[in-house]
Amino acid sequence: MTDGEIVRLFWKRNEAALEHTRTKYGSYCRSIAFGILRNGEDAEECVNDSLLNAWNSIPPSKPQNLRTYMGKLVRNASINRFEHYSAQKRGGTQTELAISELENLLSDNGDALATFESEAITRCINTMLQNSSKEKRTVFVRRYWYLDSIADIAKAYSLSESKVTSILFRMRKELKEELEKEGVNL
Amino acid sequence: MNGLTVLKAMNGIDDRFIAEAVPEKKKGKLLVLAKAAAAVAACICLVAGGVYAYNSFQNSQLPLLSIEEIDFGGMGFEGSDSLTLEHSDDISPWNEQIKIDKLPVYKNLLYRYEGQEKSYFSEDDLLKVAQEYSELLGEEIISYEKFTDDFNERIVRNVIAQTQNHQVSVGGDGGMSIVFKNAEGLTDLSAVKAKYPFLFNENDVLGKYQEFSVDGEPLGSYYKKYEKGETVEQSVVNYTLKKMRFTHSENGEIRSVNINTQQRFSKKLGDYPVISFDEAKEKLLDGRYVSSVDEVSYISSGRVEERLIKKVDIIYYTGNNQQLFMPYYRFYIWLDLLPFERTGLPEDYEHYGFFYVPAVPEEYFVNYELFDGEFQ
Structure with a gap:
């Protein structure tokens, strides 16, 4: 079944849409959630939450790419859950490591900045990614969107870990410059 | 944070x-x-x-x-x-x-299976095909060169045979070509057909194409043909696996034909x-x-x-x-x-x-x- 047909089922309020979405993108969503939370039970709950969110948001949404749409929903749900748990839980997960790598990109102006500037940050990331080569872009997205480990990324693209680390370092630097250029980091 | x-x-x-x-x-x-x-x-x-x-x-x-x-x-x-x-x-x-x-x-x-030391077809096999086409051309092979794989000299990628008026190249990928050294008068396909009837069939389907460079400059034209089969399915097979391409040179002569011969090398x-x-x-x-x-x-x-x-x-x-x-x-x-x-x-x-x-x-x-x- 194509994405378009599944989205049409959502629009018709046909609950088969949920089953088709789970069949087609369940494992993709689960791998994203697990990458962030490192807990199978939590990951499954986030997948269920994202299916519910999809049901509630389509319509009015009409995603052109259901896979990335579901990916965003489950990533969002997983990060929220991670944030909720992070005070009392685990250290050294890929999520925490990724956060620490991104830590110095913005000056610490607190939550107000986070809310106010979120869209501007996204715009800067998009600009930076758009101006990067496909290889660099996919490395960055694998690290900070999919929360893959540096070792996994290196393996996936037949690069050394130091090469991946170097690519990420330079791209974070480029992102920082883009943020500064747009006044986000001021 | x-x-x-x-x-x-x-x-x-x-x-x-x-x-x-x-x-x-x-x-x-x-x-x-x-x-x-x-x-x-x-x-x-x-x-x-x-x-x-x-x-x-x-x-x-x-x-x-x-x-x-x-x-x-x-x-x-x-x-x-x-x-x-x-x-x-x-x-x-x-x-x-x-x-x-x-x-x-x-x-x-x-x-060629990765790590395997030789291709399925040897230099002799490829030369045999060159020989066959040379005979169809009514000539004998005067000399030939073989080109081996960059990483393994035992794998022959290509054999190029010279006859008096032609160059016959047989590749390890099933593709071959004949270069007409003397292309005088071969300005259209009917002239080629008259001189090389063995390359044509009664049921050939023919197309003519114009090539352009990336910046739009016309580069010349070529013909592509395949033998129409008795069924659509056979025609689909021939469309790729028995395809020939005749290329015009800059002065308007048809100088070469590329022949797909994959079916000879497949099961x-x-x-x-x-x-x-x-x-x-x-x-x-x-x-x-x-x-x-x-x-x-x-x-x-x-x-x-x-x-x-x-x-x-x-x-x-x-x-x-x-x-x-x-x-x-x-x-x-x-x-x-x-x-x-x-x-x-x-x-x-x-x-x-x-x-x-x-x-x-x-x-x-x-x-x-x-x-x-x-x-x-």
């Missing part, structure tokens, strides 16, 4: 960037299974480097197939960048209104069912295709859309890096972002990228699940 802020902001990045970086964890896991299946298949069939197994547990006796990575080779991408579709003769024997139930799949006997595995055009289109729009085109760079939306489909034909993907010659739906996709200057080109000239969808149904593959558009 501004790192978390950035991490959250990442959620809003463009879908294209997320899609192009989809992890292949599932692929890796299944790859192991597929390799294991292929290994078992190889043992069962006692075929070195085998990629298929006799499907004894299904009703069909057709060997299971394996989707292969298409090595497009070189730089750039594969597509119709030299022709305007509207300005070319469409000689495809198939169109969307024709339903095809089955097509043959072939094992490429010239495939038929069986007639496989073929999915319908609608099913193929569904897979295409679902991202389940093989292509060397970078969608993000050359398509404005970053993905293949129905509005971008300009033409479809069915071809066999060939090359000595292919273990199997199997049919694919080849979609011509309009690349609406291609940043080329169009000076001198016809007004309606467009660039098209090729996107391939296997024509054989999923259940005949040991590894179709791997095929998610991520092979590029």
Whole structure:
């Protein structure tokens, strides 16, 4: 079944849409959630939450790419859950490591900045990614969107870990410059 | 905790960037299974480097197939960048209104298994073909040169034989060519036919094409032909595997012919069912295709859309890096972002990228699940 047909089922309020979405993108969503939370039970709950969110948001949404749409929903749900748990839980997960790598990109102006500037940050990331080569872009997205480990990324693209680390370092630097250029980091 | 802020902001990045970086964890896991299946298949069939197994547990006796990575080779991408579709003769024997139930799949006997020390065909085998065509030309081979693999001198990639008036080249990929050293008077195909009747058949289907350089300069024309079969299915096979291309030189003479001879170097595995055009289109729009085109760079939306489909034909993907010659739906996709200057080109000239969808149904593959558009 194509994405378009599944989205049409959502629009018709046909609950088969949920089953088709789970069949087609369940494992993709689960791998994203697990990458962030490192807990199978939590990951499954986030997948269920994202299916519910999809049901509630389509319509009015009409995603052109259901896979990335579901990916965003489950990533969002997983990060929220991670944030909720992070005070009392685990250290050294890929999520925490990724956060620490991104830590110095913005000056610490607190939550107000986070809310106010979120869209501007996204715009800067998009600009930076758009101006990067496909290889660099996919490395960055694998690290900070999919929360893959540096070792996994290196393996996936037949690069050394130091090469991946170097690519990420330079791209974070480029992102920082883009943020500064747009006044986000001021 | 501004790192978390950035991490959250990442959620809003463009879908294209997320899609192009989809992890292949599932692929890796299944790859192991597929390799294991292929290994078992190889043992069962006692075929070195085998990629298929006799499907004894299904009703069909057709060997299971394996989707292969298409090595497009070189730089750039594969597509119709030299022709305007509207300005070319469409000689495809198939169109969307024709339903095809089955097509043959072939094992490429010239495939060089990685690590294997020799190709299936030796220098002598290739020379034999050169000899055969020399005789058809009514001449004898005066001398020949062999060209070996860059990494393994025992693998002969090409044999080039010289006769008095011709150069006959036979490649390890099943392709061959004849260069007419004396092309005087060969200004059109009828002149070639009169001089070289053995290259032609009564049922030949012919198309003439105009080539352009990337910046729009006309480069010359060429003819393409294949022998029409008794059935559409046979014609589809001939369309690729028995194709000839006659190329004009700059002074207007037809100086050479390229001949596809893959069927000589292949063994038929069986007639496989073929999915319908609608099913193929569904897979295409679902991202389940093989292509060397970078969608993000050359398509404005970053993905293949129905509005971008300009033409479809069915071809066999060939090359000595292919273990199997199997049919694919080849979609011509309009690349609406291609940043080329169009000076001198016809007004309606467009660039098209090729996107391939296997024509054989999923259940005949040991590894179709791997095929998610991520092979590029």
